[in-house]
Amino acid sequence: MKKWVFSFAEGDGKDKKLLGGKGANLCEMTQIGLNVPPGFVISTEACLHYLDSEDNQLPAKLMKQVREQMETVEQATGKKFGDPDNPLLVSVRSGSAMSMPGMMDTILNLGLNSETLQGEIKQTGDPRFGYDAYRRFIQLFGKVAMGIPDEAFDQEFEKVKQEVRVTEDVGLSADDLQQICDKFLQIYQDSTGHPFPEDPYEQLEISIKAVFNSWMGKRAVDYRREFNITPDMANGTAVNVCTMVFGNRGEDSATGVAFTRNPGTGENRLFGEYLVNAQGEDVVAGIRTPKPIDKLDNEMPQMAKELAELRNKLEAHYKEVQDFEFTIERGTLYCLQTRDGKMNASARVRTSVEMVHEKLLSKEQALLRINPEHLEQMLYPTLDRNVAAQPVAQGLPASPGAAVGQAVFDADRAEQLGKDMGMKVILVREETKPEDIHGFFAAQGILTSRGGKTSHAAVVARGMGKPCVAGAEGIHVDVQRREAFVGDHVIREGDLITIDGSNGNVYFGEIPTVEPEFTPELNQILTWSDDFAYLRVMANADTPEDASRALKFGAKGIGLCRTERMFNAVDRLPIVIEMIVADTVEQRQEALDRLLPIQRSDFRKLFETMAPLPVTIRLLDPPIHEFLPSEEQLIDDIAQLQHLKRSIRGLDVLSSSMMLLADKNPGSDTIPDMVDIALVEQAISTKQLMLKKVRALTEVNPMLGHRGVRLGITYPEIYRMQIRAILEAEAECVAKGMEVHPQMMVPQVCSAEELKWVRGYMDDIKEEVEKDTGQKLSCRFGTMIEVVRACMRADDLATQAEFFSFGTNDLTQATFSFSREDAENKFLPMYNQNLILKDNPFEVLDSNGVGKLMKLALQWGRDIKPELSVGICGEHGGHPASIEFCHHAALNYVSCSAPRVPVARLAAAHAALKK
């Protein structure tokens, strides 16, 4: 005979599909010896059978099996279902394999009727308790099983309260409640056309059918659609029938909820609250204020002791912090429900470490119970969750963390107010450019109204660990007027704003933030992670400060130093501009000669900071026009200067006129000192030269244009200077006896010929530097793989390169032909919403497309050079799912912005540990 019904003592606690999550758990708790009120589960198979049958019939023999199980429960409790003297009352709950909160309400006190009610009153000696239980049952049964709206009952209930002049339910007497029961029975009859069922088995059968029907109810169907719950995840609902226990049977009864450890701090101590002489719903409804669980020790010491034992049993079995519900009925403790406790990241980290020390968990289990993404909570300031505030605009969460400051609209002002005057500022721009870098240094955070997660603002902010909201398109910035507009509101320079780079929200005013802390427990977790991980985690870092931070976060080297960031510092930009506008090779060389010592010292400091870990320096990548102001800016500047020139001329005229007037106006013959007109003319001609150069360098598609290695081949002196700076810096370190491991890599490569060309520069310069310094140099030479042809020709590239580094930002752009600057604000959200693309490929590595190219490149590269070291340095290098892909593709390392390093370390361990 098909088994449809399972007692808590026999059901398989692991079979959630058959018994539902709640049912399986009740079975498991029973079988590990917890005091669960006796009961049974009707399987999801019975539900499916019922729903599939014509005119909804319960499976044959189901009610027979229910009756058999009920007899077992009767034996265990000493009560009888429907017994007028000592009645057994039960609760009926739904429960599918996936938790679906609110799918169906619970029916309590089932089994009460006009006769058993008297038995219950006799047993408890408490008529008020009996009638209260009865009226709750009639209402719940009426609502849940028959669909009678709550209002019908609530109105009558309120009427009685008014008649007897009480405001609180507890003020109602047994007589009042009896009167309410009569009225409720009448409502039931009026609404359904039938009297309230007296037979407890009829009550139960109707309830079982109601639970089964609820699986196809609108609420449940909508919920499954919303959360993509498919039939292979949960199919049908089980019905849990459980003996009622009451926490409201007097001063020796209570009800409560608790966590086995503190979910806020992770402290290894029972945490929760309880109410004496109350039912669970009173705790939820907030009618009375519960007491902290510590107080139970004074009020019910024996129960407190048993609760402590329950806690230990739960953790010993589930090997996880539990969030459980309990009821004490006349001095007996029952556990009604338990589930894995939800907690914040720092509590999860602390409990992981402590549970390993307590031998509850292995290190592997401890690591796997922490979601790497959640670690970010511990590394950045967050908005104080206790403060409710409405965002005024939303952009992309481009670099996590929260920041508060005064709005400023250009980088120079950011520097004046932020650096020079020590104020907290948020740099608000339409979009940022490399020349804004000093504003980044001075700002607490960055807000842009254009650009995506790999836009300049996003990448630079992430590298610096500063919060950034990018592409908040609702904001319009007017730099000239030093204002921004958000709907009808204006943000003026100096107005306080708050940004949350973790969710993209922008707020007016100051919202308090909570500072992060890098705890010893987090360090421990990350050290264990490194022991299990196969991938090495490096950092993208451009300055010695970035490098120090990367070290603090545990980076095992620098996987990408974007040298253009160094060119943008205020002391270098003028020289860089000179180099760009130079008319002759000699003039350019002269500027480069001045840049050489500066770059050498940059590189030396990086090597020193990271020694003996590797430092990978990328030769110049962006199109050089990016170092010059925009064409509009220059046209505007020139117009202003021309205007100034005319004014100075006018003042000269005025000055000579004054001499003539001096007789009539004594003392007015002096005109204030003016700017030398020659200086203005010189400024005009410099700007005109720059404008000419900007126009000459203009490209329709700069990202596909004159950049990367193309630049290095057409302007060899630039790459030569950088290569020399790297090698001389290495020589200086070696001379001091330091162990350093520099690597240089070439961006945007598409053919081995390009690599050979640049390698030629390196070989020549290396020979010279070794000869000049007498030091032996070991700098390695590698290539970025960020264009599709580089993947296709990887075997060829491997003949020239000692390592590959996948630049997946550009490789994603190139593979999809989606602009990395625009796609995230234009069509990608709609693509994602409609599942045309499941994820944003600039955030989650597209393993099927971009990843496939990577695998091919890797295989072809290693076929030629088995020892080829391969890594990734695009933004995906810090993303857990992408890291898992890199692990399985057998890359050697991932490189990501410094603050993502801890996330990546744990993700790398997860990738290695997951089956």
Ligand code: PEP
């Ligand atoms: C890349 O393209 O992935 C990369 C790391 O280079 P960038 O983001 O500087 O273009």
Ligand code: MG
């Ligand atoms: Mg790139």
